[in-house]
Amino acid sequence: MRAIQIDRHGGPEVLTVREVPEPVPEDGEVLIRSTSSSLNPVDWKTRVWNVGPKLPATLGWDLAGVVIAGGDTAFRPGDHVVAMSAQIATGRGTWAERVALPAGLLAKAPTTVPLTDAAALPLAGLSALQALGKAALTSGGRLLVIGAAGAVGGIAVQLARRSGAVVDALVSRPAHHEEARALGADRVWHTPAEPPAGAYDVVLDTAGLDAGHILAPGGRYVSIADHPLPDVPGAVKSYVQEDRDQLAHLVSLVERGELRLRIAHRYPFHQARAAHERFEAGGTIGKILLTF
Ligand SMILES: NC(=O)c1ccc[n+]([C@@H]2O[C@H](COP(=O)([O-])OP(=O)(O)OC[C@H]3O[C@@H](n4cnc5c(N)ncnc54)[C@H](OP(=O)(O)O)[C@@H]3O)[C@@H](O)[C@H]2O)c1
Structure with missing residues (x-):
């Protein structure tokens, strides 16, 4: 073969x-x-x-x-x-x-x-699900997804919206605004200077930006990128793990039309x-x- x-x-x-x-x-x-x-x-x-x-x-x-x-x-x-x-x-x-x-x-x-x-x-879905799991985001919580048009970011936006969070997006280029909105993001930006400082309970960073200023006091900054974490309390990395049950859960969301x-x-x-x-x-x- x-x-x-x-x-x-x-x-x-x-x-x-x-x-x-x-x-x-x-x-x-x-x-x-x-x-x-x-x-x-x-x-x-x-x-x-x-x-x-x-x-x-x-x-x-x-x-x-x-x-x-x-x-x-x-x-x-x-x-x-x-x-x-x-x-x-x-x-x-x-x-x-x-x-x-x-x-x-x-x-x-x-x-x-x-x-x-x-x-x-599999990989993108498990990465998004596990990173959000580390974030302990509550319904109504405010989430910013950095790299929201990407594979992991795009699934994270959809999963977080489904759980009742208010989701905003930071994308790499203006051409990706529409995609982030189609995934369920409310507000969409393409430079880290644009989102309001201290506005988010959770920041999910898939691009490795130094964007700790966006996090609200007491919030959680979860990064899956290789870059060093921003120097803010509550910053953690998430590393994807093999997990059959979580994968089966993601499959069920796809089957129900809740994950595209x-x-x-x-x-x-x-x-x-x-x-x-x-x-x-x-x-x-x-x-x-x-x-x-
Ligand atoms: N720790 C883990 O377990 C784990 C798991 C999965 C992935 N990762 C890592 O996470 C990263 C993302 O993975 P992925 O599969 O989602 O990759 P991807 O599909 O390439 O998505 C990355 C997204 O981030 C965007 N981006 C790049 N720079 C940005 C910036 N400055 N501001 C806003 N958006 C920006 C990219 O836009 P452009 O295409 O325009 O550049 C792209 O849309 C990779 O570095 C990957 O290795 C880690």
Whole structure:
């Protein structure tokens, strides 16, 4: 079978489609035929930076696909599933035609969207849900999402609105205003100087800005970015964790039409280099998918 691997760190040119042995599922694992994955910033960072598992390594965190062999698990051949695999820590990359994953990482895929598109959900959805969980936002609480047009930010805006929060957005460019409003944001800005100082109970920062001044006294600043936290009380980082139950909850929101998946581009997997180039150029609204 074929997998997208790197054997050194560098630009998109280090991404190579290689013939590799098909994985053999161990006890408690499920073998999945991939239909799609999506690009996340961690993928290009793992490609460029000297981080991640021993090389050569298969990249990729998101997976949507069809179960081929379920072994002694709750999954049966033919089931449509999604998963997030913490590739950087475990080395279990999803950019391959077949992937073996522990059954405990899988959730049934949403039935209301094409299976291919469901690969847009796992990493971004879990990141948004878990970061909001750290924020302890209450109904009626005031939230500013920085990077609201992005993958994690866009899901966070939708989830927070659904929980009754008042959500404003900071986006990178004026062209993203309309998108942030369509997701449910009330007020939208594109420079950190614009939001009123001290106005927010929670700031969810997906872009790594030094925007502590926006937080109200006693508020919570949750960042998922690599940058240092602003020097304000209540500033914490959130790191995404694999969590099947939370993933199943996100799937149920998609199925009920309460969470919208946004797809910008679809690339066949052998065009992974072009997909990375497009992703790193920035400015996309919606996820970039790799299809298998
Ligand atoms: N800690 C964790 O567990 C975790 C989990 C998921 C993601 N992350 C990190 O979180 C970041 C966002 O991830 P993502 O998947 O949401 O990426 P994404 O889809 O690329 O979204 C990032 C968004 O932030 C916008 N942005 C960039 N600079 C901005 C600025 N100064 N002000 C306002 N918006 C700005 C980008 O706009 P443009 O496209 O116009 O630049 C884009 O819309 C990445 O650095 C990623 O590595 C961390």
